[in-house]
Amino acid sequence: MLIFAASDKGGTGRSVTGANLAYRRALAGDHVCYLDFDFGSPTAAAVFDVLDARAAAEDRGLHAYLAGEAGEPARIDVWARTEHPVLRDLPPGTGRLELFPGDLSGGEFAATGENLHRCVDLLLRLDGEYDLILVDLSAGRSYAVDMVLAATARPEMRAVVSRWLVFHRWTRQHVTAAAHLAFGPRGIVAGGVARGHDEDALRAGVRFVRSGVPDLESPLWSQVTPTQSAWMRRTDEDLRQLASVLGAGHRTVLGTVPLDPVLQWREQLITDEDVVVSQIANRETWEALGELAHRLTDDKCWEQA
Amino acid sequence: MTAPEPPARPVLVCGEVRTGLLPSLHALDVRAATQLLRLRSDDHVLVSERPVPRVLSPEILTGVDCPLPAAGGARNRAVGTVAARAALTSGRVLQTTAYVSLPATGPDARRPWGQYLVRPGLAEPFGRLPVRAVAEGVLRGARRGELDLGIIAENLSARLVRHPLLDHRTPFKSRRTRMRWVARRVPEGDKAALERFTLAEDGLRTVELRLPDGVAAAAAAGMCEDLALHDWLLTTLAHMLDDSRLAAADGPAAVLALRPAVDHLLHLWMPRAHVDRSLTAVWDALEEAPGFTRQWQTQVQRIRDQLALQAIPLLHRALSPS
Numbered sequence: 335m336l337i338f339a340a341s342d343k344g345g346t347g348r349s350v351t352g353a354n355l356a357y358r359r360a361l362a363g364d365h366v367c368y369l370d371f372d373f374g375s376p377t378a379a380a381v382f383d384v385l386d387a388r389a390a391a392e393d394r395g396l397h398a399y400l401a402g403e404a405g406e407p408a409r410i411d412v413w414a415r416t417e418h419p420v421l422r423d424l425p426p427g428t429g430r431l432e433l434f435p436g437d438l439s440g441g442e443f444a445a446t447g448e449n450l451h452r453c454v455d456l457l458l459r460l461d462g463e464y465d466l467i468l469v470d471l472s473a474g475r476s477y478a479v480d481m482v483l484a485a486t487a488r489p490e491m492r493a494v495v496s497r498w499l500v501f502h503r504w505t506r507q508h509v510t511a512a513a514h515l516a517f518g519p520r521g522i523v524a525g526g527v528a529r530g531h532d533e534d535a536l537r538a539g540v541r542f543v544r545s546g547v548p549d550l551e552s553p554l555w556s557q558v559t560p561t562q563s564a565w566m567r568r569t570d571e572d573l574r575q576l577a578s579v580l581g582a583g584h585r586t587v588l589g590t591v592p593l594d595p596v597l598q599w600r601e602q603l604i605t606d607e608d609v610v611v612s613q614i615a616n617r618e619t620w621e622a623l624g625e626l627a628h629r630l631t632d633d634k635c636w637e638q639a
Numbered sequence: 640m641t642a643p644e645p646p647a648r649p650v651l652v653c654g655e656v657r658t659g660l661l662p663s664l665h666a667l668d669v670r671a672a673t674q675l676l677r678l679r680s681d682d683h684v685l686v687s688e689r690p691v692p693r694v695l696s697p698e699i700l701t702g703v704d705c706p707l708p709a710a711g712g713a714r715n716r717a718v719g720t721v722a723a724r725a726a727l728t729s730g731r732v733l734q735t736t737a738y739v740s741l742p743a744t745g746p747d748a749r750r751p752w753g754q755y756l757v758r759p760g761l762a763e764p765f766g767r768l769p770v771r772a773v774a775e776g777v778l779r780g781a782r783r784g785e786l787d788l789g790i791i792a793e794n795l796s797a798r799l800v801r802h803p804l805l806d807h808r809t810p811f812k813s814r815r816t817r818m819r820w821v822a823r824r825v826p827e828g829d830k831a832a833l834e835r836f837t838l839a840e841d842g843l844r845t846v847e848l849r850l851p852d853g854v855a856a857a858a859a860a861g862m863c864e865d866l867a868l869h870d871w872l873l874t875t876l877a878h879m880l881d882d883s884r885l886a887a888a889d890g891p892a893a894v895l896a897l898r899p900a901v902d903h904l905l906h907l908w909m910p911r912a913h914v915d916r917s918l919t920a921v922w923d924a925l926e927e928a929p930g931f932t933r934q935w936q937t938q939v940q941r942i943r944d945q946l947a948l949q950a951i952p953l954l955h956r957a958l959s960p961s
């Protein structure tokens with residue numbers, strides 16, 4: 335299965351949440367790969383703590399492969415190469431977790447012709463290898479988005495299930511922007527239809543992920559004044575209304591990741607060690623990520639919204 | 640007009656093979672396989688039915704004029720054609736190979752293309768070929784702009800995989816392997832031999848051979864395809880066993896994980912079956928160490944044991960009065 339992680343704005347938690355989802359699925363036993371299609375500003379190597387391996391792969395990243403300059407894109411075995419001590423110590427039953435890094439120097443290029451062919455070839459091939467393929471796309475209606483929309487519209491890709499996650503923060507502008515990216519006139523569904531996708535099928539495969547959402551019941555906010563608390567609750571409710579009006583309401587939401595102190599400070603994987611032993615991360619975050627990871631393939635969550 | 644100088648004797652043959660599961664729910668029968676591998680209308684697809692059906696495509700050529708990969712940055716450039724072909728074993732395992740023969744020396748200027756085209760699968764160096772450096776360079780892998788046999792093999796594989804005959808519903812998840820090989824020519828009458836076979840990370844294997852003059856480069860390509868096929872079978876079976884061990888707490892899951900091995904792989908082990916007679920001895924070295932067939936049999940036995948164990952509770956239930 336292909337999971338595309340998109341967002342309209344930058345800084346929505348797309349990469350960090352996506353990496354955590356890949357991690358959690360691999361822990362649950364799936365063979366997972368993470369493709370960094372955010373050419374130009376790839377960040378996944380840092381989140382997985384594989385910066386040395388990334389440096390060794392130099393200019394053989396996904397961008398070079400798609401442009402026809404490398405026969406095989408570099409892949410990094412996260413469990414073997416990570417410098418994160420906890421990640422090296424795997425429970426039995428863990429699946430493979432591999433990163434296909436992006437290139438630092440990757441500029442824009444056409445999502446047509448041979449480049450598109452190579453994208454299709456790669457996605458098909460990886461689908462034969464991995465249970466789950468998570469693709470981090472650059473923000474906005476980028477050419478990476480265009481490329482995968484065109485690729486997944488190809489008849490060869492018919493048998494491969496693909497799903498879209500649209501990430502956004504919990505503010506007015508983010509909610510509006512995310513809804514536009516998904517369903518607006520220049521959005522994913524419209525762009526997909528223009529490339530030959532069936533509108534209903536594509537729409538049914540789009541879900542929102544709200545990230546960095548303050549949980550008003552958490553101790554983090556227990557010290558605010560009653561006025562502040564009332565205001566926050568009202569605003570939260572307004573946002574729900576807005577999301578619902580724009581087609582990004584709760585039935586189209588796959589999950590919500592609470593605002594987490596660790597992620598606020600550092601782009602990283604949240605391990606159970608962070609929650610149980612050192613207790614720097616919130617248990618709610620760990621649970622929310624696990625639930626979201628589970629729902630990626632839970633068909634009940636993907637019935638017509 | 641004088642006849643063009645014929646190229647010098649090849650001293651090196653280099654190739655790369657990709658091996659993987661055909662992305663199709665069902666194995667292709669020989670007819671469909673023939674259709675898939677008909678890369679050219681003017682040449683035949685070769686079919687051998689026994690002991691395991693294997694279908695081999697005609698060769699297609701790619702014109703090249705570029706530096707060869709070479710260790711230590713030895714300066715060189717070669718012009719000519721690279722041959723590529725595809726093979727499908729038992730309608731299940733798809734392999735594509737790109738290979739090229741390199742003579743010891745070549746003219747200092749480019750010939751008219753027609754002269755290269757009459758010698759398919761040969762690329763001539765400008766001047767002397769730095770044999771050792773190129774052999775090492777090929778095994779290490781091409782850098783940007785250098786002759787990349789992997790890209791040629793990959794392109795052919797991609798072209799086949801896009802064929803409308805394939806439904807892309809694979810019966811199980813598996814990984815492809817890549818094998819880079821170089822064969823140094825030795826005088827006719829010398830023994831063919833495998834000098835080195837290594838497993839690198841990321842599914843990459845490298846092979847070094849000694850190939851007597853008089854044995855066709857295509858025979859070496861066939862030998863390496865056979866080796867790559869069996870290496871892929873071993874690797875794939877090992878991964879399945881790993882995955883099933885993970886699921887072992889849960890009986891039915893273990894069966895589900897191993898079942899595809901029985902359905903699709905176990906009957907494919909037939910080393911040497913399609914290897915040119917002059918090269919079958921090369922396999923003997925592999926049977927001694929690392930003992931390919933011995934490893935295979937051990938794994939097959941473990942799979943059979945696993946499946947038998949899983950069947951016991953079922954039998955128990957079936958036999959006990961309820």
Ligand SMILES: Nc1ncnc2c1ncn2[C@@H]1O[C@H](COP(=O)(O)OP(=O)(O)OP(=O)(O)O)[C@@H](O)[C@H]1O
Pocket residue numbers: 341343344345346347348349350351372377472473501545546547591592593594595596597598599600601602
């Ligand atoms: N649940 C969360 N709570 C707090 N901070 C978070 C949370 N999720 C992500 N962050 C932080 O927000 C920042 C942006 O996240 P991330 O880099 O994943 O966003 P992005 O959408 O991939 O951005 P870009 O478009 O720049 O690639 C990071 O510093 C990250 O650690």
Ligand SMILES: [Mg+2]
Pocket residue numbers: 348349350372377
């Ligand atoms: Mg990012």
